[in-house]
Amino acid sequence: MEVFRMLKRSLSFLLLLGAVFLGLLNIGSVSANTIPSNYSFDGSIFTGPIPYYSSTKSQKAYIWNNTQTKRIHNLKNYPNTVWLVSKAFVKPVKGKNQVYYKLYSAYNKKVKGIAWYGYFKKSIIKLPVIFNSQQAYLNDLSSNKALKLTRMVAKLFPNSQVNLDLSKSLYVSLPQKTDLLNEFTSTKRIDLNSFDSEGNYSYYERMAPSKAIKLIDQRLSEMGYDQDKRNSMSNYDIGLNIVGYAESFYRQSELNIANKYRYPVTLSNFRDMQDYGACSIQLGIPK
Numbered sequence: 253m254e255v256f257r258m259l260k261r262s263l264s265f266l267l268l269l270g271a272v273f274l275g276l277l278n279i280g281s282v283s284a285n286t287i288p289s290n291y292s293f294d295g296s297i298f299t300g301p302i303p304y305y306s307s308t309k310s311q312k313a314y315i316w317n318n319t320q321t322k323r324i325h326n327l328k329n330y331p332n333t334v335w336l337v338s339k340a341f342v343k344p345v346k347g348k349n350q351v352y353y354k355l356y357s358a359y360n361k362k363v364k365g366i367a368w369y370g371y372f373k374k375s376i377i378k379l380p381v382i383f384n385s386q387q388a389y390l391n392d393l394s395s396n397k398a399l400k401l402t403r404m405v406a407k408l409f410p411n412s413q414v415n416l417d418l419s420k421s422l423y424v425s426l427p428q429k430t431d432l433l434n435e436f437t438s439t440k441r442i443d444l445n446s447f448d449s450e451g452n453y454s455y456y457e458r459m460a461p462s463k464a465i466k467l468i469d470q471r472l473s474e475m476g477y478d479q480d481k482r483n484s485m486s487n488y489d490i491g492l493n494i495v496g497y498a499e500s501f502y503r504q505s506e507l508n509i510a511n512k513y514r515y516p517v518t519l520s521n522f523r524d525m526q527d528y529g530a531c532s533i534q535l536g537i538p539k
Contacts, residue, residue: 287349293340293516299525301336302516303358303497305397307373315365318354324365332400332461334358334375334497335367340515351515358497359460369515374524375498376511380419380491382504389416398498401461405444405468405494405533408479411486418491418534423502436489436536442475444468444531457496457531468531491534500528 295301306313306327315325339354353372356364375398383389393399393406393414406414421432422441433439445454454471456464472482501507509522516524 287342287351287515289342289344289349291340291342291349291351291515293337293518295336295338295516299516299518299523301338301355301526302524303375303398303499303526304335304337304353304355304372305375306330306333306335306371308371310371313367313371315355315367317365320352320366325363327367327371330357330363333363335372336497337372337516340369353515358458373514374510376507377495377498377500378507379423379495379500379502380416380493381423381502382507383416386416389419390414399494401457401464401496402492402494404461404465405492406490408465408469408472409482409485409488409490411483412488412490412535415489415491415536415538418489418536419493420491422491422493422530422532422534433534433536435539437539438488439534439536442472442477442533442535444471444533446471455496455529455531457494457529459496485535487537488535489538491536493530493532493534495528495530497526499524499526 293302308327311326311328313327314323315327316322317324334357335353335355336358337353337355340351341354342349343352344350351369353367353369354365355367356362377396377398378392380389383392393403417432417435421429424432444456447453454467456468456471459467469479472478499510501510506522509517509519510524513524518524
């Protein structure tokens with residue numbers, strides 16, 4: 253009887269495993285077949301390229317040449333790169349529609365090619381105005397890959413607390429800005445970008461974070477906020493508004509749509525696009 257029960261349990265497990273496996277296949281099939289065969293995206297028409305990060309853990313996720321006959325880059329070598337998708341198209345693969353991206357590195361346009369969309373995730377920033385709690389904001393700040401430079405700038409003020417209301421004040425207009433800043437004294441906004449002697453604008457938020465943070469550190473020191481000064485600012489809170497290669501959203505409904513579609517879309521009520529950039533700090537001492 254014990255042997256029979258063991259065989260029965262084994263058979264039940266195998267049947268369950270088979271059902272789960274078939275279910276996963278069906279889910280994958282439905283997901284793939286929901287991609288319209290005539291889907292396409294061309295960032296040159298209106299939206300500009302759409303920023304993405306590699307989200308795959310595969311060691312064999314490749315970018316191919318334009319004819320898709322030769323592997324030219326392995327994504328494992330670009331874990332922190334922002335990829336700009338300039339075009340997307342559908343290609344039937346084993347009877348299923350698959351989306352492929354024509355893309356290039358935001359930091360080096362020579363690094364480019366064609367890659368399968370499943371390797372990537374949109375670079376998205378949920379703007380501070382959407383958050384209703386300080387903790388939710390801090391949780392997102394600590395985990396969102398698109399906020400890497402924001403985290404690095406916050407660390408330049410090691411004894412100052414990142415504050416949601418100060419961050420919101422950098423985005424909203426009057427009278428909301430006044431209401432938010434009324435809870436603080438000694439408020440000061442610092443716009444980090446500037447023009448150089450040749451009239452070129454810095455755009456730190458569009459640089460690789462490892463490069464940008466060195467220049468931002470230098471810029472702060474030039475403005476009187478060297479590391480010693482920043483270390484002494486334990487009575488200050490800090491707000492941050494740093495948006496570069498990312499789609500940014502101030503409406504939850506639009507954020508939900510952006511997350512729903514892995515590939516760029518243009519709908520009647522939504523369009524994937526980069527339409528906002530910023531690199532600024534708000535300082536204030538809580539009352």
